[in-house]
Amino acid sequence: MTLADLIAQARDALNTAIATRQQEQEALLALRSDPNLTEDAVAERVRTRDAADGEVTRRQAALDELLAEQAREEEIAALQARTAPTGNRPPAYDRVARVGSEERTYRPDLDRRGAAFERDVAAAFLGDYEARDRLSRHMQEERVERGDQLVRAVGTGAFTGLVVPQYLTELYAPAAAARRPFADAIRGHSLPAEGMTVNISRITTATSTAIQASENTAVSETNIDDTLMTINVQTNAGQQTLSRQSIERGAGVEPVVLDDLFRRYATTLDSTLINQATNGLTNVATAVAYTDASPTAAELYPKVIQGLSEVEAALLDQATGDNLAVMHSRRWYWMQNAMGSTWPMISQPGIVQQTLGTNYAEAYGRGVRGVLPNGTPVIVDNNIGTTLGAGTEDEIYLVDRNECHLWEDASAPMYIRAEQPAAATLGVLMVVYGYFAYTHARYAHARKVAGTGLIAPTFTGV
Known part of the structure; x- marks a missing residue:
């Protein structure tokens, strides 16, 4: 060693x-x-x-x-x-790992699309020792510069796990993806280094107090009790087998494939938080029905306020007031298209009185898109289904941001595995993976506005 x-x-x-x-x-x-x-x-x-x-x-x-x-x-x-x-x-210059004033092994000014990195990944598993040396130097640089983010051990000897250079995840021209607006907006935690479950103790039987009947008589007593909430750690992964010809003779094939895997990873994670059976937001949220054959934004807004009031009522003193309204982009633009002559009777901080909220003009996936008339931030997320209910409905989710929990591995999805599983066909396998756990149900607080009033919108100004 x-x-x-x-x-x-x-x-x-x-x-x-x-x-x-x-x-x-x-x-x-x-x-x-x-x-x-x-x-x-x-x-x-x-x-x-x-x-x-x-x-x-x-x-x-x-x-x-x-x-x-x-x-x-x-x-x-x-x-x-x-x-x-x-x-x-x-030792020769290229046999020594240097970090600090030395230039990085893989640099965006010399290898903007990551072709050199991807060629080395593939070549290392085909027995190219010089490629292995370059990857080894790169991993040493990552440990020095981003060691606090690399929680899990990485075996550089066999290159079973490699950290992709940071700049390569940002500079591609990728296919469009819904990605993870909701996941980025909620409360994040570091995933424990070991185990396939996350456990939370919840107080399910509280203590009690009562007015004493008279002096020297027994006072109220209820034994406190908790219930263990077990949250499964899930694995999000995808793979792609590329031909050796595409790697060696193609132009920028590998970075495009890897970046698309990264985007599908983000989209799958976010969609899971919203749509997964049993634990997804749509399945744990209590419905606030909005049924209307001719829906209008003015009619929808009171349902949103009703849902927010129920969120706070469910949380009581655990409510932080840091609420979110999460909706599909078609619903957000439909609410913006509405015209009216009335406005809320009670003004809110930072909201112009004669408007139905404020649009911040942020691009998709860039955080809060705007605020509703009562000041609730809006997250637009197109992982929300549009074929719900009657078949053309979407939903609006109302949550306390701090009671939607997401545990992620700090390095995910920064690892890939490259192997030669099909040598006879000159195939090279690439895998992107990561571990995560989530819950919206530490307190049963989430609400969703749902019903025929949220059918596919028509933009008529109402």
């Missing part, structure tokens, strides 16, 4: 320790917000957090020691280069 391998392991161990420490700190903060906490419980949690702190310190010290050793080895190599005879030369 080389010194670089030891440093990589030390970085991974430090990242794991940091993630554990962050989880302990979050648990401590959550405990302190519990009105029934005890000093002993807080002290125990503080001790656990401090132990995690100590582990971070130890891991950092171990990494610093290895880095100091590496720096000394580089000094010795430089000294040797100045004093060694001609026949005893230092």
